[in-house]
Amino acid sequence: MATEVLQQQATVQVPDGCTILELISAYGPVHRTIKKDPPRDATLEEIPIIEISRIFSDSLDVRKTVAKEIRDAAATIGFFYMKGHGIPEKVINTALQSAQDFFHQPEEIKQRVNQANSKWFNGWNGPKSHRANAVESLDVRESFGFRYDPRYDPSVDDVESIPQEIKDGFRAEEYCWTQTANLSHFKTDVLEYWRSCLAVARRLIRIFALALDLPEDYFDAMTSHPDAAVALNYYPSIPDSVVEKADAEVVSIGSHTDLQFFTMLWQDQNGGLQVLNRDGQWLNAKPIEGTFVVNIGDYLMRITNDRFISTVHRAKNFSKNERYSMPFFLGFNFNETCGVLPSCVDSDHPAKYEPISCSEWVHLRFKATNLERGSGGVHDETRPS
Ligand SMILES: O=C(O)CCC(=O)C(=O)O
Numbered sequence: 083m084a085t086e087v088l089q090q091q092a093t094v095q096v097p098d099g100c101t102i103l104e105l106i107s108a109y110g111p112v113h114r115t116i117k118k119d120p121p122r123d124a125t126l127e128e129i130p131i132i133e134i135s136r137i138f139s140d141s142l143d144v145r146k147t148v149a150k151e152i153r154d155a156a157a158t159i160g161f162f163y164m165k166g167h168g169i170p171e172k173v174i175n176t177a178l179q180s181a182q183d184f185f186h187q188p189e190e191i192k193q194r195v196n197q198a199n200s201k202w203f204n205g206w207n208g209p210k211s212h213r214a215n216a217v218e219s220l221d222v223r224e225s226f227g228f229r230y231d232p233r234y235d236p237s238v239d240d241v242e243s244i245p246q247e248i249k250d251g252f253r254a255e256e257y258c259w260t261q262t263a264n265l266s267h268f269k270t271d272v273l274e275y276w277r278s279c280l281a282v283a284r285r286l287i288r289i290f291a292l293a294l295d296l297p298e299d300y301f302d303a304m305t306s307h308p309d310a311a312v313a314l315n316y317y318p319s320i321p322d323s324v325v326e327k328a329d330a331e332v333v334s335i336g337s338h339t340d341l342q343f344f345t346m347l348w349q350d351q352n353g354g355l356q357v358l359n360r361d362g363q364w365l366n367a368k369p370i371e372g373t374f375v376v377n378i379g380d381y382l383m384r385i386t387n388d389r390f391i392s393t394v395h396r397a398k399n400f401s402k403n404e405r406y407s408m409p410f411f412l413g414f415n416f417n418e419t420c421g422v423l424p425s426c427v428d429s430d431h432p433a434k435y436e437p438i439s440c441s442e443w444v445h446l447r448f449k450a451t452n453l454e455r456g457s458g459g460v461h462d463e464t465r466p467s
């Protein structure tokens with residue numbers, strides 16, 4: 083028999099075999115009907131592999147072909163694997179090694195860079211410090227995050243000449259590096275990874291412009307000094323005994339959507355990432371060697387008038403190994419304001435949303451998260467995503 087639950091002041095029917103998932107968004111809590119069926123592996127039709135090396139082609143036609151593939155994925159599942167990204171394996175492996183070296187340290191050393199000491203919420207989040215989703219368990223995760231710093235952006239010649247309104251949005255803190263200086267390669271390796279991701283993201287954003295029938299350079303000025311952040315995620319294996327004893331569903335990172343434009347996620351081969359499709363079915367986005375997973379964020383969904391989808395995802399590390407992932411989050415310059423894109427409105431599809439600045443957007447999510455659960459939470463100002 084279908085059950086009734088209260089959803090945003092209204093009583094809704096929950097179909098048999100389904101349950102309601104509550105999520106935080108900048109608009110407040112939102113609800114999704116999801117199937118109780120166990121996750122199944124996504125097919126390559128559902129989450130396609132896109133050969134991204136073609137975005138570097140001199141031929142506009144070739145770039146438009148990639149753009150079309152991205153558009154199809156963005157408008158259906160909101161996720162795709164990017165292959166041929168050109169980020170050297172060595173850059174990924176050294177960043178991963180640095181992440182492992184960092185998380186394997188005794189807690190008192192990691193405490194030196196605890197996010198609690200940060201003005202802008204950079205640094206380390208310890209175990210059991212966050213809960214991405216109120217109805218799931220605390221995240222079985224530690225993470226280390228840092229945000230855009232123009233001094234490390236190779237496309238910036240002169241930091242002093244950056245306009246003040248852009249500078250005002252910077253959220254970088256040097257303490258991320260001074261407090262981890264005991265690991266001699268950490269800063270170099272992790273920043274090299276960030277820089278490599280930033281270079282690909284800046285090319286990718288041009289293909290997103292094409293995918294939205296906009297001039298290829300449409301987003302360039304909006305991403306000159308972007309809210310570009312990396313998180314190093316460390317997920318210990320979740321023992322069966324924890325699951326058996328738990329009151330709530332045990333997750334490595336709880337169900338959420340990413341906040342900004344898009345995310346490029348490197349994940350190791352242990353598996354655990356799950357993506358919620360439109361039918362409310364969890365799909366395993368299994369690791370594919372040599373790829374990153376790319377997903378659409380809430381801001382891009384908003385400015386595309388919901389044409390591109392910011393898809394709910396989470397991770398559960400039920401492998402017997404430690405799992406690592408290294409997402410790179412791209413947002414616009416913090417001071418940049420964007421409304422629904424001209425190519426996403428017509429007489430049948432009027433703009434659903436007002437223009438909003440990137441900083442206001444982040445602030446709204448922060449507020450929604452705090453209202454929901456008192457304090458903290460991921461994917462708000464407390465986390466670079
Ligand atoms: O580790 C993963 O697979 C997902 C991480 C994620 O969704 C995030 O950090 O936003």
Ligand SMILES: [Fe+2]
Pocket residue numbers: 338339340345395
């Ligand atoms: Fe995410």
